[in-house]
Amino acid sequence: MSVSSEGRIANLPTLADVRTAAARLAGRARVTPILRSEVLDAAAGARLHFKCEHLQHSGAFKFRGACNAVWSLDEAHAARGVVTHSSGNHGQALALAAASRGLPAHVVVPEGAVRAKVEAIEAAGARIYRCAPTQAAREAEAARVVDATGATLVHPYTDSRVIAGQGTVALELLQAVPSLDTLLVPVGGGGLAAGCALVGRGIAPNLALLAAEPAGADDAARSLRAGRRIADVVPETVCDGLRATVGAPNFDILKACGVAVLTVTDAQVLAAMRLLWRELRQVVEPSSATVLAAIQAHPEVFAGREVGVVLTGGNVDLDALPFG
Amino acid sequence: MSVSSEGRIANLPTLADVRTAAARLAGRARVTPILRSEVLDAAAGARLHFKCEHLQHSGAFKFRGACNAVWSLDEAHAARGVVTHSSGNHGQALALAAASRGLPAHVVVPEGAVRAKVEAIEAAGARIYRCAPTQAAREAEAARVVDATGATLVHPYTDSRVIAGQGTVALELLQAVPSLDTLLVPVGGGGLAAGCALVGRGIAPNLALLAAEPAGADDAARSLRAGRRIADVVPETVCDGLRATVGAPNFDILKACGVAVLTVTDAQVLAAMRLLWRELRQVVEPSSATVLAAIQAHPEVFAGREVGVVLTGGNVDLDALPFG
Numbered sequence: 001m002s003v004s005s006e007g008r009i010a011n012l013p014t015l016a017d018v019r020t021a022a023a024r025l026a027g028r029a030r031v032t033p034i035l036r037s038e039v040l041d042a043a044a045g046a047r048l049h050f051k052c053e054h055l056q057h058s059g060a061f062k063f064r065g066a067c068n069a070v071w072s073l074d075e076a077h078a079a080r081g082v083v084t085h086s087s088g089n090h091g092q093a094l095a096l097a098a099a100s101r102g103l104p105a106h107v108v109v110p111e112g113a114v115r116a117k118v119e120a121i122e123a124a125g126a127r128i129y130r131c132a133p134t135q136a137a138r139e140a141e142a143a144r145v146v147d148a149t150g151a152t153l154v155h156p157y158t159d160s161r162v163i164a165g166q167g168t169v170a171l172e173l174l175q176a177v178p179s180l181d182t183l184l185v186p187v188g189g190g191g192l193a194a195g196c197a198l199v200g201r202g203i204a205p206n207l208a209l210l211a212a213e214p215a216g217a218d219d220a221a222r223s224l225r226a227g228r229r230i231a232d233v234v235p236e237t238v239c240d241g242l243r244a245t246v247g248a249p250n251f252d253i254l255k256a257c258g259v260a261v262l263t264v265t266d267a268q269v270l271a272a273m274r275l276l277w278r279e280l281r282q283v284v285e286p287s288s289a290t291v292l293a294a295i296q297a298h299p300e301v302f303a304g305r306e307v308g309v310v311l312t313g314g315n316v317d318l319d320a321l322p323f324g
Numbered sequence: 325m326s327v328s329s330e331g332r333i334a335n336l337p338t339l340a341d342v343r344t345a346a347a348r349l350a351g352r353a354r355v356t357p358i359l360r361s362e363v364l365d366a367a368a369g370a371r372l373h374f375k376c377e378h379l380q381h382s383g384a385f386k387f388r389g390a391c392n393a394v395w396s397l398d399e400a401h402a403a404r405g406v407v408t409h410s411s412g413n414h415g416q417a418l419a420l421a422a423a424s425r426g427l428p429a430h431v432v433v434p435e436g437a438v439r440a441k442v443e444a445i446e447a448a449g450a451r452i453y454r455c456a457p458t459q460a461a462r463e464a465e466a467a468r469v470v471d472a473t474g475a476t477l478v479h480p481y482t483d484s485r486v487i488a489g490q491g492t493v494a495l496e497l498l499q500a501v502p503s504l505d506t507l508l509v510p511v512g513g514g515g516l517a518a519g520c521a522l523v524g525r526g527i528a529p530n531l532a533l534l535a536a537e538p539a540g541a542d543d544a545a546r547s548l549r550a551g552r553r554i555a556d557v558v559p560e561t562v563c564d565g566l567r568a569t570v571g572a573p574n575f576d577i578l579k580a581c582g583v584a585v586l587t588v589t590d591a592q593v594l595a596a597m598r599l600l601w602r603e604l605r606q607v608v609e610p611s612s613a614t615v616l617a618a619i620q621a622h623p624e625v626f627a628g629r630e631v632g633v634v635l636t637g638g639n640v641d642l643d644a645l646p647f648g
Contacts, residue, residue, distance in 0.1 A: 033357035
C-alpha cells in the first residue's frame with residue numbers, strides 16, 4: 001500500500017484487510033455491547049440494534065482504525081512513532097493506540113478544538129502541535145512533523161489501515177446479529193462508512209447500506225448524487241465529528257458499494273441525542289445521534305427492517321450538553 | 325408462601341426459587357451487559373465487572389423482582405391486579421411488569437417522591453395513590469387499596485417472589501464470569517442483597533458477599549453488627565433508593581449467608597457517580613454509585629480480587645445531576 005503526502009491511497013482496502021484487522025484487534029479493542037429498546041423499535045416500526053462504539057476504548061470507534069494502523073507497523077517504522085491531525089476522537093484514539101505499543105504519538109490540533117478532547121489527547125501521552133483551523137494548515141503541519149520525526153502519518157479516514165480497522169464494527173455486528181438487513185452509520189470523512197460498506201458488500205450482499213449525514217455538512221450526499229467527489233462544502237453543524245470532507249478513497253468505496261446517504265438537521269440530531277438518553281440511557285455525542293435522527297426523519301426507509309445502528313462516540317462534556 | 329399484611333413472609337425463598345424466577349424472566353427481562361474499565365481496575369488493583377442493571381427494563385434491577393411476582397400469580401389473582409407502595413423504581417418496575425401481562429397496577433406514592441419517577445410510574449399505566457411520607461402511612465394506604473380492589477400486594481423487598489427475582493442478577497453474573505470471587509451490591513431494603521446472597525451461598529460458597537450502604541442509612545450494617553434487626557435508623561442520604569430499612573426476611577438471609585456491609589459517605593458516592601460517568605460513560609443514580617464508592621473507600625477488601633459489581637439503577641434527571 002502506498003500513501004502519498006495528502007493521505008491518498010493507491011489501492012483501496014478490501015474485506016480481507018478488514019478480517020486481518022479484526023484478528024489484530026482481538027484482545028486490544030473492546031467487543032462493544034449492543035443495546036435495544038422496545039420503545040425506539042415501536043416508534044420506528046423496525047428492530048434496531050445499537051452497537052455501542054461510544055463505549056470503545058477512547059470513547060469512539062476511532063480506536064479500531066488507529067489500533068490497526070499502529071499494530072500493523074513494522075518495528076523500524078514503529079520505533080519512530082505516529083503522527084496525525086485531528087480535532088478530537090482520532091487524535092485521542094491514535095494517542096491511546098500508540099501508548100498501547102509504547103510508541104511516541106504526535107497530534108496536530110487545530111485552534112478551536114473541543115478542550116476536553118484536546119486534554120484527553122494529551123492525557124493519553126501524545127505531543128500536541130497547534131495549527132490554524134484549516135485543512136491546508138493541518139496537513140502542512142502534519143507533513144512538517146513527519147519530516148522532523150520520521151514518524152508515520154496515520155490519516156484520520158483515508159488511510160487504508162484505518163478504513164479496514166473501522167470495518168471491524170460491521171463484522172462484529174453481523175456476527176452478533178446475522179439477520180440484519182440494514183446497516184446505518186454516520187458519515188463524515190467516511191472511514192467508518194467505507195470500512196462497513198466493504199464488509200456489507202463482501203459478506204452480506206443484500207444488506208442495505210445507509211449513512212447519516214448532517215444537512216450542514218452534506219458533501220457525501222452531494223458527491224454521491226453528482227457521481228464525483230465534491231470537496232468545497234463549508235460545514236456548519238453541531239456534529240463536530242462529521243465536519244470533515246469525505247475522502248477520495250472513501251468516496252470511491254461508498255459509490256462502488258452503493259451506499260445511500262440520508263441527511264438530517266441539527267435540530268433532529270439534538271432531539272435524537274435526548275431520545276437516546278431517555279430510552280437507552282446513553283449519552284452520545286451529536287455525531288452519534290445522526291443515526292437515530294435519520295431513522296426518525298426517514299421512517300419509510302426503515303419500516304419493517306432489522307437495522308444495525310452504530311453509535312460512534314460519547315466524548316461530550318456532561319456539564320455542557322447541547323440539548324436542554 | 326404466605327404474606328401477611330405487613331409484607332412479612334413465613335418462609336424464606338431459596339436458590340430453587342431464584343432458578344424458577346430466571347426461567348420465568350427469560351425473554352421478559354433483559355440480559356444486561358457487563359462493562360469493564362482498565363482505569364478503574366488499575367485504581368482498585370482488582371478486576372471489576374460492572375453488571376448494568378440501570379439498562380434493565382424500567383431502568384433498574386427492580387423489574388426482575390416485579391416481573392417474577394406478576395408472572396407467578398395464578399389467573400384469578402392476576403385478574404385483580406397488583407399493588408405496592410414505592411417512591412420510585414419498584415413502583416415503575418411493577419407498573420411495567422403488570423402492563424406486560426395486561427394487569428391493573430396500583431402504586432401508593434409518598435409525598436416528596438422524585439417527580440420524574442412518579443411520572444414514569446404513571447406513564448407505565450399504573451394508578452397513583454398519594455400518602456404521607458412515612459412507612460406507616462404507606463402501608464396503611466396500600467392495605468386500604470388491597471381491601472378495595474382485591475389486588476395482590478407486592479412488597480418492594482420483603483416479598484419472596486421479589487427476592488427470588490432480584491437474585492437472578494447474581495445468576496447471570498456468575499454465568500458470564502464464573503471466576504468471580506467477590507460480589508458487591510448496594511443494600512437498602514435488602515431485596516437484591518438477599519437474592520444475590522442466596523445465589524452466592526448456593527452455587528459459589530467461596531464467593532465473598534459484600535453490600536455497600538450509605539453511612540446515613542446504615543441500618544443493615546448496624547443490624548448485622550448487633551445480630552438483630554435495628555429498624556429505628558432515620559435515613560439521611562442522597563441515595564434515594566437506599567433509604568428503606570432492611571426487611572426482616574432480608575436481614576435473616578444476609579445474616580445466614582454471612583454478608584458483610586461496607587458503609588460510604590454521600591461525598592464518596594457523588595465522587596464515584598462522576599467517576600462512573602468519566603470511565604464507564606454511564607450515568608447511574610446515587611444509590612448505584614455506592615458500590616464503586618465502597619471499592620474506593622475500602623481498597624484493602626478488594627485488592628487482587630475478581631469482583632462482580634451491580635449497578636442497580638439509572639433513573640436520574642440528566643438536567644439535575646447531583647454532581648457538578
